[in-house]
Amino acid sequence: MLRKMMGGVAVAAVLLSAGLACAQDFSAERISNDIRTISADEFQGRYPGTEGERMTLAWLQAQYEAMGLQPGGPDGQWLQPVHLKRFTPVEGAASASWTGPDGVVHPLAVGTDVVLRAATNDGRASIRSAPLVFAGYGITAPERNWDDYGDIDVRGKVVVVMGGEPEGDLFNGEYDTNYQSGAYKADEAFRRGAIGVVTLVPQPADSQMWRRATQFGNRTRTLTPGAADLEFSMAINHDVAQQWAAAAGLDMARLGSIGSGAFKAVPLNGVTLSAEAQETSETLVTHNLLARIPGAERPNETIIYSAHWDHVGGESQHPETPGDDKIFNGAWDNASGTVGVVEMARQISRAPRPERSIVFAHMAAEEMGLMGSFGYAANPVYPLETTVADINIDMLPLSGPTRDVPIFGKGQNDLEDRLQALAEPLGRYVSDDGMPEQGFYYRSDHFPFARMGVPAIMPWHGWDWVEGGREAGEAAWRAKFGADYHKPSDEWSADWNLTSATENLTLLYHLGLDLANSEDWPGWKPTSEFAQVRARSDAARQ
Structure with missing residues (x-):
């Protein structure tokens, strides 16, 4: 597979460098004019569920109809509805307690001892005397030879986990992996049959950190589409955890090994948890818009280009x-x-029809937490098992030509190798985004695809300018980002230099077409946390 993959990419790179590839002409002027249109005041900041959404989706549909593309949404429609449920706790409705081996019931004060939320779609939780299991960090990472669960059965039980992830180079040192997220821990616990997750915050009850954690326990939250369907989620402080451990006869000194990789989950023998929670809900309906070019030979295999259409409103x-x-x-x-x-x-529609299908997906509610993309991943129009890749575009670069092509998540999958093969003949190179501490790979619309195992890539802004070098490029980007990001001043300007944008789009054009006209499947790097997810559906790609 590797030989076939690299051979196809190398040929595409040679054709691109020689000017013999499929004709395309990305127009900076047209791009600028279209940006001006949908960022005008009349669109009111493109907030989901508003007139701004209706105007944006109508404009997008008109563009694709003019190109002659097919609707790509469910049932032959342009739009995919995304139902966002917002939950608010009912005051005084939450309660919790634990019972030890001696049968004594110990009440837990919600908002002081614990933070408790119903985690299901009905906004209700009712747990009676559920057994507890302490699962360390709650991580199973075969690529790192790490498994906190071991052989324990957690079906019908509540899993207690530490927040975050182990320190050290095994988990990328000071930079986070997806394993640190509460969503991952909930997914893994739910996959194993648990009914709830309790996160241990290693702080005493009177600490400032714990008090801050309890301050926002009752705020309204939007449930992520496709989130693990657990009954409840809870956070406890170190004092409560010590009480449970002592009642179960656990030696707390043993728990010091949870960062070594040697620890395996242990039951809290004789300790059970009861919890009740009730929340009101309201639903916001927003929409993804999808257009499609069906593949001529393998239409059930799909490449997705994605971007979010929304912003934060007015x-x-x-x-x-x-x-x-x-x-x-x-x-x-x-x-x-x-x-x-x-x-x-527009450019791909002018090329010969590809062998695989290509979908152009405009995701809703990214600014609310990637909600439209999570909604698609939870209810995919095209099977994720046979989705070849997601190529995500969030904020085009605004500069002259650059030598570098930064991407989020360098080292995650071999899409970067394909991109490098295309960039190298042009005197360019693929790099990381320069800010690994920001964890950008987990913060844009490609991530819900990656989380489900689909190889995904997102290019970013080059800093290594052809004229001025890295120092000038980084300074200009930081100034622009600091001045306009998520501010009313993020407005269209006739002065924007879209040279780098058109150059990057040209590379992504060839990347997508190379994938669409090949039979191979891009894969995850051996150290990626998403490789194990993709491996579960290997049979679908044989």
């Missing part, structure tokens, strides 16, 4: 914004990426 969402301008136009974030995908579709 005065209705941010009345406290100082000054007269209260519209967050989101020209850069992410009218630019939205238009980039439209322009990508």
Whole structure:
């Protein structure tokens, strides 16, 4: 497979460098004009569920209809509805207690001893005398030879886990992996049959950190589509954890080994947990928009280009914004990426019909927490097992030509190797994003695809300018980001230099077409946390 993959990419790179590849012409002027259109004040910051959403989706549909593309949503429609449920705890409805081997019931004060939320779609939780299992960090990472669960059966039980992940190079040192997230821990516990997850915050009850954790326990939250369907989630402090361990006869000194990889989950013998919670809910309906070019030979195999169409709205969402301008136009974030995908579709639609299908997906509610993309991943229109890759575009670069092509998540999958093979003949190179501490790979619309095992890549802004070098490029980016990111000043400007944007789009065009006209499947690197997820569906790609 590797030989076939690299051979195909190398040929594409040679054709690209020789100017013999499929004709395409990314127009900076057209891109600029389209960004200006959908970031205008009339679109009111493109907030989900508003007139701004309706206008944006109507504009997108008109573009694809003019190209002659097919609707790519469910049932032959352009739109995929995404139902976002927002939950608010009912005051006084939550309660919790634990019982030790002696049968004595110990009440837990919600908001003081514990933070408790119903985690199911009905907003209700009712747990009676559920057994407890302490599972260390709650991580199973075969690529790191790490398994906190071991052979223990947690079906019908509540799993207690430490927050975060082990320190040290095995888990990327100071930079996080996906294993540190509460969502991953909930997914893994649910996959094993647990009914709830309790996160241990290693702080005493009177600590400032724990008090801060309890302050926001009752705020309204939006449930992520596809989230683990556990009955409840809970957080406890170190004092409560010590009480449970002592009642179960566990030696707390043993728990010092949880960061070594030698620890395996242990039951809290004789200790059970009861919990009740009730929350009211309201539903916001927003929409992804999808257009499709069906593959000529293998239409059931799909490459996705994605970008989020939404931004954070206007005065209705941010009345406290100082000054007269209260519209967050989101020209850069992410009218630019939205238009980039439209322009990508325009160019690919002029090429010979590809062997595999290509979908152009405009995701909703990214600014709310990648909700549209999570919604698609939870209810995919095209099977994720045979989705070849997701190529995500969020905020096109605004500069002259660059030598570097930074990507989020360098080292995750071999899409970067394919991109490197395309960039190298042009005197360019693929690099990381320069800010690994930000964990950007887990913060844009490609991530819900990666979480489900689909190889995903997202290019970023080059800093190594052809004219001025890295020092000038980094300084300019930081100044622009600091001045306009998520501010009303993020507006279209006729002065934008879209040279780097068109160059990157050209590379992504060839990357997507190379995938669409090949038979191989990009894979995850051996050290990626997402390789094990993809491996579960290997049979679907044989």
